Amino acid sequence: MNLEKQIDFYFDFTSPYAYLASTQIEALASRHGYSVVWRPFLIGATFKFTGRKALIQHPLVWEYSLNDIGRSARLLDQAINFPVKFPILSVKAGRLFYYFQDRDDNQKTAKEFASAAFQAYFVEQKDITDNRVLGEIAAAFGLSLEEVENIVKSPESKERFKIEVDAAIERKVFGAPMFIVDGEMFWGADRLQQLAKWLETGGW
Amino acid sequence: MNLEKQIDFYFDFTSPYAYLASTQIEALASRHGYSVVWRPFLIGATFKFTGRKALIQHPLVWEYSLNDIGRSARLLDQAINFPVKFPILSVKAGRLFYYFQDRDDNQKTAKEFASAAFQAYFVEQKDITDNRVLGEIAAAFGLSLEEVENIVKSPESKERFKIEVDAAIERKVFGAPMFIVDGEMFWGADRLQQLAKWLETGGW
Numbered sequence: 001m002n003l004e005k006q007i008d009f010y011f012d013f014t015s016p017y018a019y020l021a022s023t024q025i026e027a028l029a030s031r032h033g034y035s036v037v038w039r040p041f042l043i044g045a046t047f048k049f050t051g052r053k054a055l056i057q058h059p060l061v062w063e064y065s066l067n068d069i070g071r072s073a074r075l076l077d078q079a080i081n082f083p084v085k086f087p088i089l090s091v092k093a094g095r096l097f098y099y100f101q102d103r104d105d106n107q108k109t110a111k112e113f114a115s116a117a118f119q120a121y122f123v124e125q126k127d128i129t130d131n132r133v134l135g136e137i138a139a140a141f142g143l144s145l146e147e148v149e150n151i152v153k154s155p156e157s158k159e160r161f162k163i164e165v166d167a168a169i170e171r172k173v174f175g176a177p178m179f180i181v182d183g184e185m186f187w188g189a190d191r192l193q194q195l196a197k198w199l200e201t202g203g204w
Numbered sequence: 205m206n207l208e209k210q211i212d213f214y215f216d217f218t219s220p221y222a223y224l225a226s227t228q229i230e231a232l233a234s235r236h237g238y239s240v241v242w243r244p245f246l247i248g249a250t251f252k253f254t255g256r257k258a259l260i261q262h263p264l265v266w267e268y269s270l271n272d273i274g275r276s277a278r279l280l281d282q283a284i285n286f287p288v289k290f291p292i293l294s295v296k297a298g299r300l301f302y303y304f305q306d307r308d309d310n311q312k313t314a315k316e317f318a319s320a321a322f323q324a325y326f327v328e329q330k331d332i333t334d335n336r337v338l339g340e341i342a343a344a345f346g347l348s349l350e351e352v353e354n355i356v357k358s359p360e361s362k363e364r365f366k367i368e369v370d371a372a373i374e375r376k377v378f379g380a381p382m383f384i385v386d387g388e389m390f391w392g393a394d395r396l397q398q399l400a401k402w403l404e405t406g407g408w
Binding site for chain 1: 265398
């Protein structure tokens with residue numbers, strides 16, 4: 001992989017805008033000859049040092065955002081059925097993501113797992129903090145429920161994910177989705193067009 | 205004016221994204237047969253009930269935002285030279301805006317004044333809380349410095365502006381720029397494309 005042609009895609013499985021962006025980013029990058037490295041982390045871990053809060057903690061903003069999320073999804077022709085349980089602490093999905101990445105020594109399965117987890121959470125309204133739900137998703141990628149249960153609670157998986165979260169914070173990632181290309185940060189599903197133009201022009 | 209073809213444009217003179225949006229909204233609305241009612245208010249007055257803070261109070265987010273503002277301005281081909289004094293309490297500019305609106309019984313002069321104030325603040329880096337600066341701007345619209353000084357401190361102007369700020373809050377306007385059309389809210393300069401599509405299609 002040519003590192004100069006790489007987009008880092010930071011996301012949290014609990015972010016609706018990250019879900020929307022996840023449905024677009026691969027095709028967008030591919031059109032411009034870039035590859036994408038998916039990097040799940042925990043947005044909540046960044047609030048401590050930014051002083052920000054989750055959108056849902058601001059009722060008026062949240063009321064607007066729920067409408068905006070639906071409107072943005074319809075514009076992208078993407079289904080969304082707002083999760084029954086929201087927000088969630090997405091550590092288990094994050095740990096499984098990196099497990100798949102390490103197991104296969106590439107991101108193919110990990111990305112497929114992430115897309116399936118987003119679909120389960122934001123379309124099928126399943127609780128992706130539930131081991132059985134994660135087991136159903138991971139079965140398609142060769143894991144038994146018992147293996148899923150062991151992975152999400154293993155010290156190695158916890159440490160593996162923590163390192164990724166810390167690395168995101170170290171890189172000043174404070175929002176989700178966040179894209180970084182050529183050192184340039186693009187925050188939000190609403191920056192995909194600017195990102196595309198950046199890839200096309202090399203910046204302006 | 206046909207009320208069904210009207211966009212309400214809520215802004216604060218201290219908002220860089222509102223400045224950027226102000227350079228686009230008239231042409232955008234006009235293309236779709238809509239008129240725009242400009243409604244300056246005070247974003248700070250909304251923080252009390254939303255629990256939000258100004259972007260600048262979140263250093264990491266602000267660092268990103270400064271870059272994003274410049275990038276967004278260049279994409280729109282709009283000049284921006286970040287104000288030396290930022291943020292400001294924009295009550296005086298707000299009071300003058302509504303003075304012009306009432307004086308002329310329409311928004312033509314008020315909008316021209318607002319655009320000139322935005323230009324002075326975000327391009328010429330002038331302090332638009334300074335009576336002399338406001339006097340220079342307002343001179344083009346027939347006011348002397350003494351008249352400006354009287355208007356910005358008069359109880360009537362203060363009350364007039366306060367009513368507008370309260371009305372914005374009553375309408376749940378919590379951000380700037382905020383556009384409302386057909387009861388639908390669009391928050392941010394980055395929602396102008398969605399707004400344009402809304403005007404074109406009547407919603408989706």
